[in-house]
Amino acid sequence: MVRDDVVRLSHGAGGVLTKQLVEKVFLKHLKDRTLLELEDSAVLDGLRCGRLAFTTDSYVVSPLFFPGGDIGKLSISGTVNDLAAVGARPLYISAGFIIEEGLPYDVLGKVARSMAATAKRAGVKIVTADTKVVEHGKADGLFINTAGVGVVEGASLGRGCIRKGDAVIASGTMGDHGATILLSRKRDEVRFDTNIKSDCAPLNGMLLPVYKEFGSGVHWVRDVTRGGLFTILNEAVDDSRLDVEVSEREIPVDPEVRSVCELLGLDPFYLANEGKVVLIVDCRIADLVIGRLKAHRYGKDSAVIGRVKKGDGKVYVETVTGGSRLADSLLDDPVPRIC
Amino acid sequence: MVRDDVVRLSHGAGGVLTKQLVEKVFLKHLKDRTLLELEDSAVLDGLRCGRLAFTTDSYVVSPLFFPGGDIGKLSISGTVNDLAAVGARPLYISAGFIIEEGLPYDVLGKVARSMAATAKRAGVKIVTADTKVVEHGKADGLFINTAGVGVVEGASLGRGCIRKGDAVIASGTMGDHGATILLSRKRDEVRFDTNIKSDCAPLNGMLLPVYKEFGSGVHWVRDVTRGGLFTILNEAVDDSRLDVEVSEREIPVDPEVRSVCELLGLDPFYLANEGKVVLIVDCRIADLVIGRLKAHRYGKDSAVIGRVKKGDGKVYVETVTGGSRLADSLLDDPVPRIC
Numbered sequence: 001m002v003r004d005d006v007v008r009l010s011h012g013a014g015g016v017l018t019k020q021l022v023e024k025v026f027l028k029h030l031k032d033r034t035l036l037e038l039e040d041s042a043v044l045d046g047l048r049c050g051r052l053a054f055t056t057d058s059y060v061v062s063p064l065f066f067p068g069g070d071i072g073k074l075s076i077s078g079t080v081n082d083l084a085a086v087g088a089r090p091l092y093i094s095a096g097f098i099i100e101e102g103l104p105y106d107v108l109g110k111v112a113r114s115m116a117a118t119a120k121r122a123g124v125k126i127v128t129a130d131t132k133v134v135e136h137g138k139a140d141g142l143f144i145n146t147a148g149v150g151v152v153e154g155a156s157l158g159r160g161c162i163r164k165g166d167a168v169i170a171s172g173t174m175g176d177h178g179a180t181i182l183l184s185r186k187r188d189e190v191r192f193d194t195n196i197k198s199d200c201a202p203l204n205g206m207l208l209p210v211y212k213e214f215g216s217g218v219h220w221v222r223d224v225t226r227g228g229l230f231t232i233l234n235e236a237v238d239d240s241r242l243d244v245e246v247s248e249r250e251i252p253v254d255p256e257v258r259s260v261c262e263l264l265g266l267d268p269f270y271l272a273n274e275g276k277v278v279l280i281v282d283c284r285i286a287d288l289v290i291g292r293l294k295a296h297r298y299g300k301d302s303a304v305i306g307r308v309k310k311g312d313g314k315v316y317v318e319t320v321t322g323g324s325r326l327a328d329s330l331l332d333d334p335v336p337r338i339c
Numbered sequence: 340m341v342r343d344d345v346v347r348l349s350h351g352a353g354g355v356l357t358k359q360l361v362e363k364v365f366l367k368h369l370k371d372r373t374l375l376e377l378e379d380s381a382v383l384d385g386l387r388c389g390r391l392a393f394t395t396d397s398y399v400v401s402p403l404f405f406p407g408g409d410i411g412k413l414s415i416s417g418t419v420n421d422l423a424a425v426g427a428r429p430l431y432i433s434a435g436f437i438i439e440e441g442l443p444y445d446v447l448g449k450v451a452r453s454m455a456a457t458a459k460r461a462g463v464k465i466v467t468a469d470t471k472v473v474e475h476g477k478a479d480g481l482f483i484n485t486a487g488v489g490v491v492e493g494a495s496l497g498r499g500c501i502r503k504g505d506a507v508i509a510s511g512t513m514g515d516h517g518a519t520i521l522l523s524r525k526r527d528e529v530r531f532d533t534n535i536k537s538d539c540a541p542l543n544g545m546l547l548p549v550y551k552e553f554g555s556g557v558h559w560v561r562d563v564t565r566g567g568l569f570t571i572l573n574e575a576v577d578d579s580r581l582d583v584e585v586s587e588r589e590i591p592v593d594p595e596v597r598s599v600c601e602l603l604g605l606d607p608f609y610l611a612n613e614g615k616v617v618l619i620v621d622c623r624i625a626d627l628v629i630g631r632l633k634a635h636r637y638g639k640d641s642a643v644i645g646r647v648k649k650g651d652g653k654v655y656v657e658t659v660t661g662g663s664r665l666a667d668s669l670l671d672d673p674v675p676r677i678c
Contacts, residue, residue, distance in 0.1 A: 009672060009675050010670075010671050010672040010675070012565075012672070012675060012676070013565060013566065013669055013671070013672030013673075013675065014564065014565025014566035014570060014611075014669065015565075015566045015570050015609075015668045015669025015670055015671075015672070016667070016668045016669065016670050017670065017671075017672075018565070018566075019668070037497075038574075039424075039425055039497065039498075040394060040420075040421035040422075040424040040425055040561060040562065041392040041393060041394035041421050041422050041424070041425040041427060041487070041489070042392065042393045042394065043390055043391070043392050043425055043427075043491055043495075044390065044391045044392070044393060045389075045390055050384075050386065051382055051383065051384055051386075052382070052383040052386050052391075052488070053380040053381065053382050053383070054380060054381045054383060054431055054433060054466060054467055054486075054488055055379060055380035055381065055433065055467050056433035056434065056435045056467055056468065056469050056484065056486055057435065057469045058435040058436070058437050058469055058471045058484060059471075060437060060471045060473050081379075082379035082380050083379075083380050085378075085379040085380070086378055086379055086380040086382055088380060088382070092393055094393060094394065094395035094486045095395065096395045096396065096397040096435075096484045096486075097397070098397050098399060098437070098482055098484075127393060128393055128394050128395055129395065130395050130396045130397055132397045132398075132399045132676075133675075134399050134479060134676060135479075135675070135676075137476065138478065138479040139477065139478055139479070139482075140473060140474075140477040140478070143437055143478075143482065145395065145397060145435045145437075145484035145486075147393075147395055147433045147435075147484075147486030148380070149391070149393055149488060150380070152382055156382075158376075158378065159378075222379060223379065225353065226351075226352060226353025226354075226357070227352065227353035227354045227357075231353060231354050235377075270354075272353075328355070329354045329355045329358070330352055330353065330354025330355065331349075331354055331355050331356065332349050332352070332354075332356075333348060333349040333351070333352030333354070333356075334352075336348045336349070336351060336352065336472075336474075337351070337471075337473060337474075
């Protein structure tokens with residue numbers, strides 16, 4: 001008997017069965033008017049633009065569902081955050097699904113519902129999509145690619161804007177997402193009673209008002225994902241004549257995440273977040289920026305964690321014991337497939 | 340010994356190794372100035388817009404290389420064609436790579452080179468990208484997602500523009516890509532000495548001048564991919580008060596593709612192309628459109644293959660023996676993973 005509640009290879013053929021899958025599972029949740037037209041491309045009217053932001057990310061996180069989120073929430077949040085990080089207002093999202101044959105419809109439905117809810121919260125529209133199916137054993141359940149289009153409304157952000165003396169801000173606790181994924185995978189090995197959950201969230205609602213208020217005082221923003229805080233800070237000053245110096249004591253870390261990291265021998269500053277950013281801003285507005293961030297639910301633990309200095313493209317950490325050490329980019333991967 | 344010529348899981352970690360992979364393999368070929376900035380999103384200046392087209396497709400074709408193309412050429416052509424099909428000038432492409440651990444660098448390099456060459460020919464820029472790596476056995480070598488952004492310059496195209504009496508045009512021979520992929524997979528089983536190759540190509544160079552010259556006389560365009568000609572024609576009139584009637588005798592098919600289909604018991608009108616479109620146009624300009632298409636290398640075999648009539652959303656084929664039969668959308672999949 002052919003099961004009618006799982007995805008089959010012929011659901012990827014582009015014919016009647018693809019249409020059924022799309023209607024039954026995706027369109028039920030993703031109801032955008034443009035998407036429903038099912039044309040080859042979404043045509044988006046009345047865009048006021050000039051400077052467009054465009055980004056893409058594939059999501060291969062394992063497991064698909066984890067405390068605080070799932071691949072669907074992640075696939076919208078991550079792409080929204082990439083747009084917001086360059087100063088853009090995220091508007092439109094595309095979704096490409098690569099499905100392993102045998103994936104239950106209800107898994108796909110839960111993911112689609114989560115994407116729809118996250119898109120709604122972030123104020124973006126999922127306007128175009130694609131579905132492919134591969135044989136059992138040729139993918140791992142579900143991979144999602146999202147691309148995003150936004151409009152840059154304010155001042156330019158970029159590495160080139162970073163100046164000596166700038167303040168370095170973390171918008172919250174570091175490593176939450178990476179620690180959550182790691183614990184989800186080790187649930188059978190590690191008994192650890194914890195409330196740790198992923199910080200996965202769309203940050204445009206927190207960031208855009210900051211850009212609007214502080215304009216060119218905000219110099220560089222990056223969401224802290226793969227590679228963690230220290231890798232992202234290296235990207236800020238790499239190949240430049242600047243260093244970043246951060247104080248370990250000032251970097252917010254959830255106490256439970258810290259315990260998990262100690263237990264497993266990991267450094268939270270190389271673990272990913274999916275709902276945190278680093279901002280490098282003019283030091284004169286740092287406290288005001290912190291005030292604005294703290295007023296938002298996703299920024300309540302934000303803190304100034306360091307300064308930009310003259311240097312040669314390195315990141316230094318002042319340790320809790322008062323010493324200083326070099327913090328390189330991530331070399332080996334502590335937690336693969338976290339996003 | 341760790342091999343340094345294949346992709347490893349830690350190449351997906353977002354740190355030093357990801358940077359090395361990106362620089363060694365991708366940036367060597369994909370040299371766009373915006374891409375090279377490696378920011379979270381590409382920021383695209385000076386776009387004259389108003390009506391933007393946005394599309395996405397994932398490519399999971401197996402094998403990765405085939406006569407006439409490869410997954411790289413396909414991933415640019417397919418997305419360019421989706422934009423051109425809605426009347427847009429394709430401008431920017433994003434690329435998301437999902438790589439199976441162990442994939443040789445030189446495979447990835449060949450694919451990247453092919454993407455760069457196809458993008459150049461199509462006049463589009465690959466401006467933003469992402470790389471993920473999954474464990475051996477969790478993907479099939481390489482999957483690529485591309486999303487595309489274009490600007491709609493001319494008249495609107497869409498199902499709603501199709502009128503009774505319109506002419507249906509195929510821009511060339513049907514089924515070439517599907518037959519090529521099928522033969523590539525069966526090379527060990529089927530001895531068939533043939534020159535068949537995929538028609539995989541970007542069609543914007545052929546289509547945009549047609550839109551410009553004939554304006555609102557062109558009503559609907561769709562690239563003939565998964566599901567083949569008959570499935571695509573069903574999409575044109577599905578749920579409408581129109582039928583499409585095509586003449587089997589008039590539909591261009593390469594003689595070798597026809598032989599392969601007879602040998603394997605397949606219908607070329609359900610096999611995919613990756614470099615052909617169907618155009619539905621005002622019948623008064625059909626011959627002029629054919630003239631313009633034939634003048635282009637990708638349209639030399641174009642032909643009027645049928646008409647739009649009053650009806651109830653069906654596609655009918657006048658067979659070579661003079662009868663008429665209903666041509667439904669594709670139900671089962673004759674050749675999975677063709678794109």
